[in-house]
Amino acid sequence: MNAFDGMITGFQVALSWEGILFVLIGVIVGTLIGMMPGLGPISAIAIMIPITYGMDPAPALVMMAGVYYGAVFGGSTSSILLNAPGISGTVATAFDGYPMAQQGKAGKALAIAAIASFFGGTVSVIMLMLLAPALSSVAISFGPPAYFALMLMGLTAISSLSEGSTIKAMIAAVAGVMVVTIGIDPQTGTQRFTFGNVNLFDGFDFLIIALGLFAIAEVCMLVLNRKNRSLSDDQKLGSLKVTRADLKEMSGPMTRQSFVGFILGVLPGAGATIASFISYIFEKRISKNPEEFGKGSIKGLAAPESSNNAATSGAFVPLLSLGIPGSGTTAVMLGAFLVLGVQPGPLLMTDRPEIFWGIIASMYLGNIFLLILNLPLIPYLAKILSIPRPLLISLVIMFSLIGVYSISFNVFDLYMLLVFGALGFAMRVFSFPAPPFILAFILGGMMEQAFRQSMTISNGNLAIFVNSPLPLSLILIALLSLVIPGLLKWRSRRKLANM
Amino acid sequence: MKKTMLTTILAASALVFAGCNSEESANESTGESGAFEPSKNIEMVAPAGAGGGWDTTAREVARVFGETGIIEKNMTVINKEGGGGAIAWAYIHGQDDSPYNLFVSSPPLMFVPLNGQSEYGHEDFTPLANMIADYGAFAVSADSEWEDLNDLFDQMKEDPESVTVVGTSSPGSMDHMQFVRIAKAAGVDPKKIKYVSDQDGGALTSVLNGSVDVFSTGVGEVVEQVRAGNIKVLGVTAEERMEGEILSDFPTAIEQGIDESFINWRGFFGPPNMDQAAVDYYEEKFKELSESEEFAEVRKKYGWNEMYLSSEEYEEFLNNEYKEIEVLLEEIGLGN
Amino acid sequence: MPLTINRRIALILFVIAAIYLFLSFQLPNYPYAPVDADVIPKGLGILMIILSIALFFSKAIETEAEKEKRNIPKKELLVLLAVFAMIFLYILLFEIIGFVIMTAIFIFFCSWFLGYTKWKSNIIVSILFPLGMYVIFVFALGISLPKGILPI
Known part of the structure; x- marks a missing residue:
C-alpha cells in the first residue's frame, strides 16, 4: 500500500462520524489540560487511557493523538499571558510571546501562536504522511556521538541568546549545567551534589526551573511595579487581527522551523522542548535584526510555536513506524496503544493500515479543529491580563505552585520553586540573562551523558566524534556557526576602516 | 534528554483514578474478632510515574479487584515518583502499621538500596504476595554475526573492550546486573563488561544503528522488533522456554549451557508493621485474583507470566535473591 | 580599585565555584567509565572560577539601564x-x-x-x-x- 492508498483508508477512518467526534473530543480535552498548570501531554494521555478501555482501537487512538497535540497547542497560552509555561515545550514561547502581551498585543500574540501551531502541525503531518516509512531510518541514525554533536551545536548559540555582557551569559550557562549535574549520574550511579537528600536524586525537573526563573521572577517584577495600573486601563488588549504584513513576517520562520521541529521530533530523546529552543536560536541567528528577539518579535514567537507542534507529529514517526517511544510522552502513548491491543511497530502499517493511516489523517482534521476552536477563545483568554495587578500576582503564584505540585506531589519541589524564583529575580536585577541558563540546563545534561556514553563505547578514544560523517558534519556546523559571525564582523570592520 | 523525559513522566505522576487522599491512613486496627476486613478505601502506590511497569501493574490489579468484586472497597492508585522508587518507599515506611497502604514493587526494591540510593529495602516492608514474573532479554542487531549467547560471550572473553552493552537503568541496577549475572555464569570476567545507560529512550536506537552491541532489557520490549526482523534475541533469563508466539522462539540461557536465570518478579507489599490479620486477608485476595479468569486476560494482554507466591514464600524468595545480588555487586566493586 | 556591584557578584560566584569544585573532588570513584562522574563537574567548576575572575576584572561599566534595574527602594x-x-x-x-x-x-x-x-x-x-x-x-x-x- 502506498501513501496515497493509505491516506484514502486513513481519511475513511478520520472522516467517519466516529472519527470526527473523537478527534474533536481529543483536541478539546487536550487543549484544556494543556492550559492547566503543570499538566502537559503526558498527563493528558495518561488521564485518558482508562476512558478508552473497551473502545474500538481506531477512534480511541485518533482521540489519544488529538489529546497529545492538543495539549501542546494549549500549553502556549499561559506562557504568553503569564510568562508561566504550563508545559516544558512552550518555555521558549514565553521569550517573545510574553513581551508581546505586555505591549498590549496579547490577542495578537495568542493568534500568532495558534496560527504558527496550526502551520507547524499541518506541515509536519504532510511530512509524516509522505515520509514516515522513509524517515524511520533517520530516527535510528543518531547514536551517542551524533547526539553529543547535536547538543554542542545548540550550545554554541548561547552567546546569541543574550544581549549585553557575554561573560554574564557564559556564567548563566555554566550555572545552568552545574544545576543539571545535581542528582544521580546515570552512567555511574554516583550521587552528585545531593547531600544524601532523596528529593535531589532525580535532579531538578525542567518545569521547576522554568517556572522559577520566568514566572516567579516575573511575579517579583510585577510586585515592584504593582502601582502601575493594569494593562487594560491604559492600553487596549489589542485586536487579535493578524495583518498580512505579520503573516508575511512569520511565514519564513514558520516554514523553516516546521521542518526543523519535525526532524528533531523524529529523533528519539530530542522532542518538542529541544526543538522549540533550537528553532528559536536558529531564527535569531539568521535574522537581520536579532536585537528584536526577546522584545516581542513575531518571528521569535512563531518559530518555537511551529516547531514544538511539528516535533509532536514528528515523534509519531519512530512510534508508529518502529514502535520506539522517543520520549516520556510517546512512552505513555505506546502504553495507550498496548491497552487497546495494538502494537505499534514496523508491521503496523501493513497489519493495521486503518490505524496507522487513520491517526495520520485525523491529525489534519485535529489541527483544523484546534485553530477553529482556539481563535474565538482568544479575546476571553486575553482578558486575564485585565485582572488588577495585585490579584493577578496572587493567581500567577498559585498557578506556578499548582503546576509544580502536580508534577511530583512533592513539597520539596515547591521550596525549590521558591529558590529558583529568588535566583531568577536576582539574575534580572543584576542583569544576568535567564535564557542561556535554561538552554544550558536542557542541553547540557544530555550532552554530558552522550559524551560519556560515547567515551565508554570507544574506550576513551575521542576519534569517535570525527570518525563517522554524521557527528563530524554536525560538529563542523557548530564550529562554523561560531567562527563565521566573528569573521563577518571583522571583515565589515576592516571595510569601514579602509573607507 | 533526561530532564524532559523526566519532566513528562513526572507530570503524569499526577494520576489517580478516583479522587483519593494520601493523608487518610488512620490507624484503624483490625476487627475485634481478629479477621481483617477493610472499612475504607485502599491506597495503592505505584512508586513511579504513569505508564511504566509498576504503574500498569498497580492499575490493572486495582481495576480487576474492583470489576470482579474480589475486594469490595475501592482501591485507588497513586503515583509517587522519585529517586527510582525511594521517595515512595520512604512514604510507605512512614505508614507504619496501616492496613490501607499497599505498593507494587519489583527487583529495584533490592537494587536501589543496594546501590545506596534508598534507606529502605525489601526487608523493611511486609511482603503480601508476588503476582507475576517477567524475564530479561539480550538482543543484538539482526545482522549481527553472533547467533547465540555463547558466540557473544566468547567474543567478550577474547576481547572485552570490543563489546558494549546498553540498558535503560544506571549501572548496578536491573538491566546491568541481569546481564552481569548471566555473563559471569558463562565465564566472562564481570569486571570487564562495558555498560552504558541510556535513560532518554535511545537504547534500542543505539543497538539498531550499531553504536552499541547488546541491549539488555525486558522480553516485552523486544518482541515487536524481533517480529519485524530488526533485532534478534540471543537469550532470555527465564528458567524454561516461555509460552506465546515469538516468545517461545527465544532460547533461554540455561538451554545454551549457562546455568543461571533471572526473574523480574513483581508483587505487592505493605508497610513495615502490618498486622498479621491484614496480611492474611490480602494474601488470600491476591491469590483469588491471580487465579481469576479476568486477571489471566490481563496477563495475556501484557505478556506477563503467572508467578504467585504467598507472603511467606515471597519473603524467602526475596531473601535468597538479595544475597545473590549483594555478592555479585560486591564482586564488581559496586557494593555499598 | 572600587568594589563595584559586578566585583561583589564575581566574588560570590568565585566562592560558589570553589565550593562546587571542592565537592567535585569528593565524588567517589567509579571503576568502569573512561570519563567518570567527576570530570564534567570539575571542568564546570574551573570554568566558573575563570569566568568569575574575568567578571571581576572586566572593564565593562554598568549602563544606566542596568543601574536603574537594581535601584529598588x-x-x-x-x-x-x-x-x-x-x-x-x-x-x-x-x-x-x-x-x-x-x-x-x-x-x-x-x-x-x-x-x-x-x-x-x-x-x-x-x-x-x-x-x-x-x-x-x-x-x-x-x-x-x-x-x-x-x-x-
Missing part, C-alpha cells in the same frame, strides 16, 4: 520579602490544612496586602478559584490535591 524589597514569606507559609501548611482553604486564604491576603481594595470581588475570587481548580483536578481529572481538614 528598601521598602519595596520588604514587600517582596513578605510575599515570599507568604508563599513559604502556604507551602508549609497547605498539605496539612488543605488546598482549598489555604489557597483561598493566600489569594485573599496576598492580593489585599499588595493593595487590592475591592474586598468583595477579592472574596469571590479567593473562594471560586481554589474551588474551581479543586473540582477540575480532583473530580474531572482524577488528580488528588490535599483536602486537609475539609471533608470533601
Whole structure:
C-alpha cells in the first residue's frame, strides 16, 4: 500500500462520524489540560487511557493523538499571558510571546501562536504522511556521538541568546549545567551534589526551573511595579487581527522551523522542548535584526510555536513506524496503544493500515479543529491580563505552585520553586540573562551523558566524534556557526576602516 | 534528554483514578474478632510515574479487584515518583502499621538500596504476595554475526573492550546486573563488561544503528522488533522456554549451557508493621485474583507470566535473591 | 580599585565555584567509565572560577539601564520579602490544612496586602478559584490535591 492508498483508508477512518467526534473530543480535552498548570501531554494521555478501555482501537487512538497535540497547542497560552509555561515545550514561547502581551498585543500574540501551531502541525503531518516509512531510518541514525554533536551545536548559540555582557551569559550557562549535574549520574550511579537528600536524586525537573526563573521572577517584577495600573486601563488588549504584513513576517520562520521541529521530533530523546529552543536560536541567528528577539518579535514567537507542534507529529514517526517511544510522552502513548491491543511497530502499517493511516489523517482534521476552536477563545483568554495587578500576582503564584505540585506531589519541589524564583529575580536585577541558563540546563545534561556514553563505547578514544560523517558534519556546523559571525564582523570592520 | 523525559513522566505522576487522599491512613486496627476486613478505601502506590511497569501493574490489579468484586472497597492508585522508587518507599515506611497502604514493587526494591540510593529495602516492608514474573532479554542487531549467547560471550572473553552493552537503568541496577549475572555464569570476567545507560529512550536506537552491541532489557520490549526482523534475541533469563508466539522462539540461557536465570518478579507489599490479620486477608485476595479468569486476560494482554507466591514464600524468595545480588555487586566493586 | 556591584557578584560566584569544585573532588570513584562522574563537574567548576575572575576584572561599566534595574527602594524589597514569606507559609501548611482553604486564604491576603481594595470581588475570587481548580483536578481529572481538614 502506498501513501496515497493509505491516506484514502486513513481519511475513511478520520472522516467517519466516529472519527470526527473523537478527534474533536481529543483536541478539546487536550487543549484544556494543556492550559492547566503543570499538566502537559503526558498527563493528558495518561488521564485518558482508562476512558478508552473497551473502545474500538481506531477512534480511541485518533482521540489519544488529538489529546497529545492538543495539549501542546494549549500549553502556549499561559506562557504568553503569564510568562508561566504550563508545559516544558512552550518555555521558549514565553521569550517573545510574553513581551508581546505586555505591549498590549496579547490577542495578537495568542493568534500568532495558534496560527504558527496550526502551520507547524499541518506541515509536519504532510511530512509524516509522505515520509514516515522513509524517515524511520533517520530516527535510528543518531547514536551517542551524533547526539553529543547535536547538543554542542545548540550550545554554541548561547552567546546569541543574550544581549549585553557575554561573560554574564557564559556564567548563566555554566550555572545552568552545574544545576543539571545535581542528582544521580546515570552512567555511574554516583550521587552528585545531593547531600544524601532523596528529593535531589532525580535532579531538578525542567518545569521547576522554568517556572522559577520566568514566572516567579516575573511575579517579583510585577510586585515592584504593582502601582502601575493594569494593562487594560491604559492600553487596549489589542485586536487579535493578524495583518498580512505579520503573516508575511512569520511565514519564513514558520516554514523553516516546521521542518526543523519535525526532524528533531523524529529523533528519539530530542522532542518538542529541544526543538522549540533550537528553532528559536536558529531564527535569531539568521535574522537581520536579532536585537528584536526577546522584545516581542513575531518571528521569535512563531518559530518555537511551529516547531514544538511539528516535533509532536514528528515523534509519531519512530512510534508508529518502529514502535520506539522517543520520549516520556510517546512512552505513555505506546502504553495507550498496548491497552487497546495494538502494537505499534514496523508491521503496523501493513497489519493495521486503518490505524496507522487513520491517526495520520485525523491529525489534519485535529489541527483544523484546534485553530477553529482556539481563535474565538482568544479575546476571553486575553482578558486575564485585565485582572488588577495585585490579584493577578496572587493567581500567577498559585498557578506556578499548582503546576509544580502536580508534577511530583512533592513539597520539596515547591521550596525549590521558591529558590529558583529568588535566583531568577536576582539574575534580572543584576542583569544576568535567564535564557542561556535554561538552554544550558536542557542541553547540557544530555550532552554530558552522550559524551560519556560515547567515551565508554570507544574506550576513551575521542576519534569517535570525527570518525563517522554524521557527528563530524554536525560538529563542523557548530564550529562554523561560531567562527563565521566573528569573521563577518571583522571583515565589515576592516571595510569601514579602509573607507 | 533526561530532564524532559523526566519532566513528562513526572507530570503524569499526577494520576489517580478516583479522587483519593494520601493523608487518610488512620490507624484503624483490625476487627475485634481478629479477621481483617477493610472499612475504607485502599491506597495503592505505584512508586513511579504513569505508564511504566509498576504503574500498569498497580492499575490493572486495582481495576480487576474492583470489576470482579474480589475486594469490595475501592482501591485507588497513586503515583509517587522519585529517586527510582525511594521517595515512595520512604512514604510507605512512614505508614507504619496501616492496613490501607499497599505498593507494587519489583527487583529495584533490592537494587536501589543496594546501590545506596534508598534507606529502605525489601526487608523493611511486609511482603503480601508476588503476582507475576517477567524475564530479561539480550538482543543484538539482526545482522549481527553472533547467533547465540555463547558466540557473544566468547567474543567478550577474547576481547572485552570490543563489546558494549546498553540498558535503560544506571549501572548496578536491573538491566546491568541481569546481564552481569548471566555473563559471569558463562565465564566472562564481570569486571570487564562495558555498560552504558541510556535513560532518554535511545537504547534500542543505539543497538539498531550499531553504536552499541547488546541491549539488555525486558522480553516485552523486544518482541515487536524481533517480529519485524530488526533485532534478534540471543537469550532470555527465564528458567524454561516461555509460552506465546515469538516468545517461545527465544532460547533461554540455561538451554545454551549457562546455568543461571533471572526473574523480574513483581508483587505487592505493605508497610513495615502490618498486622498479621491484614496480611492474611490480602494474601488470600491476591491469590483469588491471580487465579481469576479476568486477571489471566490481563496477563495475556501484557505478556506477563503467572508467578504467585504467598507472603511467606515471597519473603524467602526475596531473601535468597538479595544475597545473590549483594555478592555479585560486591564482586564488581559496586557494593555499598 | 572600587568594589563595584559586578566585583561583589564575581566574588560570590568565585566562592560558589570553589565550593562546587571542592565537592567535585569528593565524588567517589567509579571503576568502569573512561570519563567518570567527576570530570564534567570539575571542568564546570574551573570554568566558573575563570569566568568569575574575568567578571571581576572586566572593564565593562554598568549602563544606566542596568543601574536603574537594581535601584529598588528598601521598602519595596520588604514587600517582596513578605510575599515570599507568604508563599513559604502556604507551602508549609497547605498539605496539612488543605488546598482549598489555604489557597483561598493566600489569594485573599496576598492580593489585599499588595493593595487590592475591592474586598468583595477579592472574596469571590479567593473562594471560586481554589474551588474551581479543586473540582477540575480532583473530580474531572482524577488528580488528588490535599483536602486537609475539609471533608470533601
